[in-house]
Amino acid sequence: MIPARGVDGARVALLGLGRSGLAAARSLRAGGADPLCWDDNPDARTRAEAEGFACTDLRRDGAFDEVAFLLLSPGIPHLYPAPNPVVTAALAAGVPVDNDIGLFFRSFATADWDGFDTTPRIVAVTGSNGKSTTSALIHHILTCAHRPAQLAGNIGRGVLDIEPAVDGEVVVLELSSYQTELARALTPDIAVFTNLSPDHLDRHGGMGGYFAAKRRLFSEGGPDRAVIGVDEPEGRFLAGQMAEGPADDRVIRVSVAGKLTGPGWSVVARKGFLVEMRKGRQAASIDLRPITGLPGVHNHQNACCAYATCRALGLAPRVIEAGFRSYPGLPHRSQIVAQAGGVLYVNDSKATNVDSAAKALSAFPNIRWICGGLEKEGGLAGLAAATGSVLKAYVIGREAAGFAVQLNVPTEICGTMDEAVARAMSEAAPGDTVLLAPAAASFDQYDNFEQRGDDFTARVRQRLDR
Template sequence: MIPVRGYSGHKVLVLGLGRSGLPSARALREGGAEVLVWDDGEAARAAAEAEGFAAADPTRGGGLDGVKAMIVSPGIPHLYPAPHPAVAAAWDAGVVVDNDIGLFFRSFATPAWEKFDRAPTVVCVTGSNGKSTTAALIAHVAGLAGRTVQVGGNFGRGALDLDPAEDGMVVVLELSSYQIDLARALAPDIAVFMNLSPDHLDRHGGMGGYFAAKRRLFDQGGPERSVIGVDENEGRFLANVVREEAGTGEPVIRISSGRKLSGPGWNVFARKGFLAEWRGGRQVASIDLRGVATLPGAHNHQNACAAYAVARSLGLGPKQIEAALASYPGLAHRSQLIATRADGVKVINDSKATNVDAAEKALLSFDRIRWIAGGRAKEGGIAALGPLFGRIAKAYLIGEAAEDFAATLGETPSEIAGTMERAVERALAEAEPGEVVLLAPACASFDQYASFETRGRHFEELVKAALGL
């Protein structure tokens, strides 16, 4: 736990008591604050009260009396489509609104750092897709290099639930747009922008607001090194804004998957399965990614480029990074190989593909696919995936979106399976040698599952039971 600094003796209210809320309450109490809590769910309030926290409804008269700050969990709207009533009440009462990421950055560095031989490094990773895999890759590479590593934020442990800093520690935080948008303090040493595609638009008032939230990590955070994906215009724009020197490109490392990056700056890109590093107009390293089974497809090659760029910024050598990438074990629910049947049929769990852009990346990774898709659809459905329908041997559709997806697929073979059980049964029964059974839903899970993790675990359990594993 990282004790929160700056609120000792002051009253602070924590709104939302999920994965980040309760750790925030504990860290505030550890730092000497008087902590009040609130959650719209009675069970969550009861769990917090069992730990000795007092519940106080901030929307009721006197609920914010004497409160210096309100710490809001990322799942709670703070602006669009409408602010939560408690957030609006805090505004009216003049109470500072922050989140656990803001508290982390005001509390992680302490006077004890003066005794360290090597200062800790905080790496923050954001983007629409690939954040978790990239964060896990960075941690894997840095850990094999002998660095003490922690991973948290939107993935893994809550930021304030991490351990206090040690000499030379590397902390990797995966940050969502919600977390960046509200944090009052941002101070990464290395910041990574992966990509941008339409997602969470209701929470940001459109694409402009969504990008603006991501951009705060660089504008306000002022990182010493910025690793920026430039495969979309937003990334190209951001790289240009952050650059300080026209000749060297400092402090930016541009990354890409699918095209060669030229120019005098520092570039890392992947093409035809090979990762290349160029500096000052010449190639300085190359890595063959084609044999890394846990990083299939162009999207994972972009993740590898980002992790490579961060590792180089940490002082690691190309050969050292190459060996670490080759031993990466993969991440659950993200292009995860579940099983390979005797006839060569592979089963892949990409339950994290909760939007069309992520599903596109998954579909591009394989040629003959038995596709399990559906759930609670995002805006626009799957129409944008039309050019990839030729890769689909058959689709097995589940959840609320099943009928709409079937209509969009048109002549592409499909059936409405309804449930995951039926979809797995039918896909495995019909899969032919060399094909891939792929769960890449292109949807949120909330119509049938509590989370994409729960959905992915259920898929894995069904597959292993069917194959006798």
């Protein structure tokens, strides 16, 4: 656990008692603060009280008297589409609002570091798609290279739940826009921006607000190095803002869409080959095609971002390549769950939006595509150009019929995962891929995308075992 710093004797209000909220409460208590906790869910309050935390209704009059600041869990809106009433009350009382990410960055460094040979470093990864894989891949490469490392944030452990840093350690954080938009302190040593596509637009008041939330990691934090995907206009704009000129190697540009020119530092993947360029010359090259844990162009972009980050941390190309080859992949992200009778079965339940689903569809041939769920804002038009390899779509979800009519491929309305898996497997031939890439949220039928992916995997394996 990371004890909170600068809070000794302070009263700190805390709204939201999920994983990150409880970790924050423990951190505050360890730092000498008096946390005043609240969650609308009585079960969450019961769990907090079982750990000895005082729960007080932050909606009552006078709740923010003598409170130093409000710590807000990431899922709770503070501005759009409408601020939570507790946030409104805090701001009306002049009480600052922060989150666990801000508290972490204020608390991570300690006096113990003065005795370290190598100062610990923080890598923070954000973007619309690929940030989980990129974060996990960086952590995996560091571990394989015998560098002390921890993985936290939007993946794995909460940021305040990790262990205090040891000499030379690297902490890799996956940060969502919900986390970067509010943190009052953001000071990573290396910041990574994978890509940008429409998502969470209601929460951010539109695409501009969404990009602004991601951009704060760079503009507020002033990282020593910035790894930036430049295949979208926003990425190119961000890279231009961070660089002093074309040759500024504090910015490493990443692309899978085309060749990057100029005297700067870049990492590009084309036709399955990753190429590092520095000062106009090729510095290294890796063949990504045989690496099973990183299939498809979208994973090649993740590999480029991870490669650039690890190079900035001083790792040699051959060490990074060895990490690539042993990387097993993340569950629910282009995860190969079975291969039988010449048919490949892939779980990409994390493909919850159009852009991530399109990338999954581009990674495999002869696809029997299981899709559908709670459709997100913007519709499915963006999938049209990515369905060239789709033989047939098997649509699930409560609104399967409405989802199916938007697709430009042969479709069958299945409704449930069980029926979709059964139909896809019965029609699959050698050389086909049965792919779950929903292009939708899971909440109409499942608690989360992990549960949806686990259901797909279980039903595939049950039928193969018959």
